[in-house]
Amino acid sequence: MTRSQTPPMIRMTGIRKAYRLHRKLFAPVEELVAVNDLSLEVAAGETVGLVGESGCGKSTAVSIMLGLLKPDRGEVEIAGRKIGALSVDERVRLIQPVFQNPNASLNPVKRIASLIGQPLHLHGGENVKAEVARMLDLVGLPARLADAYPGELSGGQRQRVAIARALILKPRVLICDEPTSALDVSVQAQIINLLLSLKSEFGLTMVFVSHNLAVVEHLADRVAVMYLGQKVEEAPTDALFDGAQHPYTKALLAATLLPDPETGMPEQLIGAAPADPFATYAGCRFAPRCREVQESCHTTEQTLRRLGASSVRCTIAGQKGRVGAAEPKPSGCS
Amino acid sequence: MTDMMLDIKNLQVSIPTDRGTLNAVRGVDLSISAGKTLCLVGESGCGKSLTATAIIGLLPRYAKVTTERFAMAGQDLTARTEARLAKMRGRDVAMIFQDPTSTLNPTLTIGRQLTEGVMRAERLSRKEADARAIEMLDRVGIANPAARLVQYPHGFSGGQRQRIMIASALMGRPKLLIADEPTTALDVTIQAQILALLDELQSDLGLSLLLITHDLGVVASIADEVAVMYAGRIAERAPVKDLFRAPQHPYTRGLLAAIPVPGQTPRGSELPAIPGRVPGLVGPLKGCAFRDRCSFAGEICGQDPVPGHAPAPGRFVECHKAAEVAA
Ligand SMILES: Nc1ncnc2c1ncn2[C@@H]1O[C@H](COP(=O)(O)OP(=O)(O)OP(=O)(O)O)[C@@H](O)[C@H]1O
Ligand SMILES: Nc1ncnc2c1ncn2[C@@H]1O[C@H](COP(=O)(O)OP(=O)(O)OP(=O)(O)O)[C@@H](O)[C@H]1O
Ligand code: SF4
Numbered sequence A: 001m002t003r004s005q006t007p008p009m010i011r012m013t014g015i016r017k018a019y020r021l022h023r024k025l026f027a028p029v030e031e032l033v034a035v036n037d038l039s040l041e042v043a044a045g046e047t048v049g050l051v052g053e054s055g056c057g058k059s060t061a062v063s064i065m066l067g068l069l070k071p072d073r074g075e076v077e078i079a080g081r082k083i084g085a086l087s088v089d090e091r092v093r094l095i096q097p098v099f100q101n102p103n104a105s106l107n108p109v110k111r112i113a114s115l116i117g118q119p120l121h122l123h124g125g126e127n128v129k130a131e132v133a134r135m136l137d138l139v140g141l142p143a144r145l146a147d148a149y150p151g152e153l154s155g156g157q158r159q160r161v162a163i164a165r166a167l168i169l170k171p172r173v174l175i176c177d178e179p180t181s182a183l184d185v186s187v188q189a190q191i192i193n194l195l196l197s198l199k200s201e202f203g204l205t206m207v208f209v210s211h212n213l214a215v216v217e218h219l220a221d222r223v224a225v226m227y228l229g230q231k232v233e234e235a236p237t238d239a240l241f242d243g244a245q246h247p248y249t250k251a252l253l254a255a256t257l258l259p260d261p262e263t264g265m266p267e268q269l270i271g272a273a274p275a276d277p278f279a280t281y282a283g284c285r286f287a288p289r290c291r292e293v294q295e296s297c298h299t300t301e302q303t304l305r306r307l308g309a310s311s312v313r314c315t316i317a318g319q320k321g322r323v324g325a326a327e328p329k330p331s332g333c334s
Numbered sequence B: 001m002t003d004m005m006l007d008i009k010n011l012q013v014s015i016p017t018d019r020g021t022l023n024a025v026r027g028v029d030l031s032i033s034a035g036k037t038l039c040l041v042g043e044s045g046c047g048k049s050l051t052a053t054a055i056i057g058l059l060p061r062y063a064k065v066t067t068e069r070f071a072m073a074g075q076d077l078t079a080r081t082e083a084r085l086a087k088m089r090g091r092d093v094a095m096i097f098q099d100p101t102s103t104l105n106p107t108l109t110i111g112r113q114l115t116e117g118v119m120r121a122e123r124l125s126r127k128e129a130d131a132r133a134i135e136m137l138d139r140v141g142i143a144n145p146a147a148r149l150v151q152y153p154h155g156f157s158g159g160q161r162q163r164i165m166i167a168s169a170l171m172g173r174p175k176l177l178i179a180d181e182p183t184t185a186l187d188v189t190i191q192a193q194i195l196a197l198l199d200e201l202q203s204d205l206g207l208s209l210l211l212i213t214h215d216l217g218v219v220a221s222i223a224d225e226v227a228v229m230y231a232g233r234i235a236e237r238a239p240v241k242d243l244f245r246a247p248q249h250p251y252t253r254g255l256l257a258a259i260p261v262p263g264q265t266p267r268g269s270e271l272p273a274i275p276g277r278v279p280g281l282v283g284p285l286k287g288c289a290f291r292d293r294c295s296f297a298g299e300i301c302g303q304d305p306v307p308g309h310a311p312a313p314g315r316f317v318e319c320h321k322a323a324e325v326a327a
């Protein structure tokens, strides 16, 4: 590969992943398409936020990115190399995860130093002790905690241990799946500050999955929005938060709660009928719940297209004289 | 005080550990009027879930619980007998637990799990119980509820399981609902739906709500009152608007400052986190538990007791320097 065309750090193309399951005892096997035709590129040093409804396929996509789950279709390349062609050793040195629940991923009977050092140990690193000390310092944990057990640490400290463990192999990519949602806001701020400094000091590439849009807005350079297994919008962070194009993105932003008791209950710009991952759709998957739906939406297969700085999976987006979704609704707060 | 749905004074919970007794809840007072919502916020590990679990009487046996006063749904439970609490669970008071995956039984269908309690407690027929389960699942936004009664928990996403837990807690039409982080695993549109549902239930059924959350946006939108907990005690309590407008405990101030606010906090800027960490709660603690991290702290803060103040009606703050902080 020539230098002039550095490949993106992560490139996912046309990923599809279905889970096969029995919905009822003795019923035939059905497919639940968790991720459908997902393409995503993340440049070196970039942070991409991944947001969307619970159950829309974010964790599935992330597992595929990490090489932990095999897609039915599509390619994943990390730093220009197909993920299947990487050895486990090469893979874990390139890309590492941080998951939501640090308690579940930290063995309670192991000491902190051995937990952090374990990946290095497993993958034949040297100077484990010195490296562990360096990691403790990097994530802002006092050296005396090296001998502690996970149970003696606070939630935020445990999440720092999980990050230290992910970083000890000096990966170039960190994949964070809801890394702060179990933490209080002050600890959340500590973790965000840590991620920001890793990004600026080491040029770490990050994918950040979260339901907290304020955090995503704070951290991400670009944001991808998913709905029922598909990417429905992708845009630079500013463009997305200042001018969302897809009706689902708009509903998501409108539902965000501000820490201000004067604003009351949020506006609901989305039909109450829940998303059904088993249903098949001829047209737009969001149509049954969309406030701006038109007849053609139910029948026209939607594809991603460019609209300003964004890429949007909706033919209605950007049309003039659309049914206003922005008109204020009396809020239902007492 | 007959309109009090919950009234607790000096709740203490201690847990034996191999390093000594952990004094996890160290004298908590809480009260909720009928039909009102109290939100409980605070540092991870400060004792919120233990407080809630103690109220509903489901702490493990080795945990030691004491109260000076404990009344709930019109019953005096100060001399709490587990049997009386057990009778109230599901009917007078119900709880949604923090981790839904551990509280749904993977080997039973959703229908069985939802209906079992009410069939026993209210002697409903299977048909009546199923009808109520369908109504509740529909209310929490589960598509096609009738067909889903026969499914097992693994067939639902994390967010869906959370909604099933909420439906399950509502089955017995409780007067007091305790919800521990009920929307943390949910995206914001479903979160909004759940909050609207709880709001509606409050006006329809006069439900009282004790809601534990880290999300100050949730607090702002649903709370009548807020209690801020730190290291096993209530540091501050106030009506929601007062708390956000004029927080009076240094810890509350730190919490509110730490949230990134869209449009105000510059993107990518360092957030003002509270430095340091909570003190260990094994063994006695002297003075204010927050003082190592507090920018107002002075010598006096090492002294006991830390005084409680009532700066305004309905407000409470426990801090040696309350006057200085408020100024
Ligand atoms: N192992 C599995 N077997 C069957 N279905 C699954 C499995 N894992 C996930 N699913 C289903 O695939 C879909 C996508 O799930 P996924 O966990 O990727 O969603 P998510 O976007 O991460 O949701 P959340 O925000 O709730 O974490 C959901 O409908 C879920 O029920
Ligand atoms: N069964 C138990 N055995 C031993 N220690 C426990 C037990 N349950 C809780 N603790 C400890 O008691 C303290 C309070 O825990 P609790 O779960 O109430 O915190 P929390 O405020 O709900 O935190 P979070 O916001 O992280 O859910 C913590 O230090 C915790 O480690
Ligand atoms: S008592 Fe002292 S240390 Fe504690 S919060 Fe008040 S000023 Fe800070």
Ligand SMILES: [Mg+2]
Pocket (backbone or CB within 6 Å): A058, A059, A060
């Ligand atoms: Mg997930």
Ligand SMILES: [Mg+2]
Pocket (backbone or CB within 6 Å): B048, B049, B050, B098, B180
């Ligand atoms: Mg808890």
